Amino acid sequence: MTHIHLRDVSLTFPVLHGASRSLKKTVFSRAKSSVQKIRQGKVGGTMSLDEAGSGCLLVQALSGFNISINSGDRVGLIGHNGAGKTTLLRVLAGIYEASAGRVDVEGKRHALIDPQAGMNPELTGRENFRLFALRLGLKKSEVQAMEKDVEEFSDLGLFFDLPLRLYSSGMGVRLGFALATLPRPNILLMDEWFMAGDQRFQNKAEQRLSSMVSSAEIVVVASHSLSVLRTWCNRIVWMEGGCIKMDGPAEDILEAYEEFLKKAQ
Numbered sequence: 001m002t003h004i005h006l007r008d009v010s011l012t013f014p015v016l017h018g019a020s021r022s023l024k025k026t027v028f029s030r031a032k033s034s035v036q037k038i039r040q041g042k043v044g045g046t047m048s049l050d051e052a053g054s055g056c057l058l059v060q061a062l063s064g065f066n067i068s069i070n071s072g073d074r075v076g077l078i079g080h081n082g083a084g085k086t087t088l089l090r091v092l093a094g095i096y097e098a099s100a101g102r103v104d105v106e107g108k109r110h111a112l113i114d115p116q117a118g119m120n121p122e123l124t125g126r127e128n129f130r131l132f133a134l135r136l137g138l139k140k141s142e143v144q145a146m147e148k149d150v151e152e153f154s155d156l157g158l159f160f161d162l163p164l165r166l167y168s169s170g171m172g173v174r175l176g177f178a179l180a181t182l183p184r185p186n187i188l189l190m191d192e193w194f195m196a197g198d199q200r201f202q203n204k205a206e207q208r209l210s211s212m213v214s215s216a217e218i219v220v221v222a223s224h225s226l227s228v229l230r231t232w233c234n235r236i237v238w239m240e241g242g243c244i245k246m247d248g249p250a251e252d253i254l255e256a257y258e259e260f261l262k263k264a265q
């Protein structure tokens with residue numbers, strides 16, 4: 001049965017190793033005030049210095065995180081910059097390994113986290129598609145049909161046959177989105193880049209995404225756009241400093257979050 005269960009999951013990034021001793025000292029003296037900030041829900045994960053071990057500056061992106069997500073849940077992640085939303089998505093996608101705790105994910109998962117994931121900037125849009133199709137293990141007939149679909153959807157004109165390094169960031173998003181929305185996973189993990197691009201593209205993207213979302217059993221999406229979250233989610237997890245601040249029905253949590261944002265202004 002498709003599910004996600006996290007038990008006491010923590011993830012700490014070691015940053016600034018021994019070579020940058022003076023910089024580390026400077027940052028750590030600031031880090032102490034960041035710890036204060038995080039308690040007010042301002043920005044980033046908690047910082048500390050691993051004085052007993054490597055001497056590294058540590059950033060705790062997730063801290064004792066517990067959650068169960070089951071079939072039918074469309075979960076939106078909200079919270080301040082650096083609250084740990086993308087890190088959580090990466091842990092769920094299997095891109096990052098937790099430093100502690102238990103991660104139990106059952107079901108075919110697919111992540112729309114990085115628009116250029118797995119793409120080679122030296123290859124053309126078409127060549128990147130063919131590489132992607134190979135990785136998906138598609139049959140020749142399927143590849144032909146999908147190639148037409150990706151070319152039409154990304155609407156890059158002649159740029160489809162030019163190297164990716166010549167694309168603007170929005171053009172890269174068009175191609176990345178066209179490719180990333182080909183698989184049909186049980187668990188769909190999305191970061192907010194998927195709503196990038198110009199307005200016309202966003203409308204097209206929304207239609208394509210809705211068929212992917214409706215066929216997935218579980219969706220987890222991180223976004224700062226409350227309207228996007230209202231559209232796609234039935235449950236919201238509000239994160240602060242790598243922990244859960246609130247978790248519940250979408251409308252209840254979004255209302256509380258809006259209230260919090262108003263007061264913080």
Ligand SMILES: Nc1ncnc2c1ncn2[C@@H]1O[C@H](COP(=O)(O)OP(=O)(O)OP(=O)(O)O)[C@@H](O)[C@H]1O
Nearest residue numbers: 013044045059061080081082083084085086087088
């Ligand atoms: N690869 C990394 N190396 C070191 N620190 C990292 C790394 N990735 C994230 N962090 C740190 O972990 C914390 C959580 O970052 P994360 O990207 O998960 O936040 P977020 O909630 O997605 O933020 P935003 O809303 O700004 O996208 C931050 O303090 C960030 O600096």
